[in-house]
């Protein structure tokens with residue numbers, strides 16, 4: 515999954531907190547693009563097409579900024595106003611951000627106790643963030659709880675020490691990175707869970723319909739000895755033949771499972787399977803196979819669809 519960090523900070527050279535967070539993210543997140551808006555557009559003239567392209571290519575969008583006057587820095591507001599257009603983020607055809615993940619990551623200057631009903635800022639941080647939250651809902655992205663940390667304002671000898679702010683910022687970065695990792699991981703985990711379920715259904719020699727719901731109508735399947743099979747009809751043919759050979763309660767032991775997301779929602783999977791079965795002639799069988807699948811996670815129905823299913827003997 516690709517992470518886009520949009521940084522908005524008018525004075526990054528003097529920043530401690532945001533600079534620390536960005537550095538940590540850059541070092542620890544694998545596929546990442548960082549766009550610093552004030553650096554890209556010092557005259558405030560945003561290249562809308564370039565920004566929309568960057569958004570379209572991202573799966574996870576992070577808005578990284580200091581809390582300014584209980585809101586986002588002016589540049590980030592300008593970015594919303596010019597980039598989240600009708601037909602792109604909302605309105606007719608405006609679904610280009612749909613299902614992407616968005617996390618607002620904010621360094622707050624003041625202390626936590628100030629952001630309480632009796633504190634001098636009166637309201638909790640998240641109450642100030644509603645406009646971004648609702649914009650995210652309108653544009654149909656997946657909204658995540660914002661990540662923020664307090665006491666990031668640094669004023670020499672008055673308020674805070676540099677080390678304290680840096681320490682704070684590192685903790686903030688760790689939380690942010692862990693959310694990003696969890697989002698990236700969750701797809702792979704869903705696929706892994708599915709693979710184990712798939713084989714459990716083979717073990718009880720389940721009915722064909724269970725399997726075909728996860729097979730592309732044009733799926734290509736290859737099996738040792740039996741050859742190639744195409745589409746749902748091909749599956750029925752292969753499965754009916756195979757089922758007829760066995761008494762139920764087979765076992766499929768999976769090891770060496772490797773799931774790689776080769777492009778968004780498309781997975782290349784390899785694994786070793788040891789099949790344990792009893793044939794109708796009551797012979798005990800143990801077969802070692804190497805399987806290689808191509809699977810797409812259909813986001814609309816939120817389920818896996820197998821496109822290629824190749825089995826080789828080892």
Ligand SMILES: Cc1cc2nc3c(=O)[nH]c(=O)nc-3n(C[C@H](O)[C@H](O)[C@H](O)COP(=O)(O)O)c2cc1C
Nearest residue numbers: 529530531532580581582583584621623624666667
């Ligand atoms: C123009 C401006 C407005 C600010 N407004 C707020 C604010 O509303 N609430 C707050 O807690 N801190 C506020 N701060 C403090 C910043 O949030 C804090 O200095 C910043 O998060 C530290 O990050 P940095 O080291 O990356 O600059 C403001 C600072 C500036 C310069």
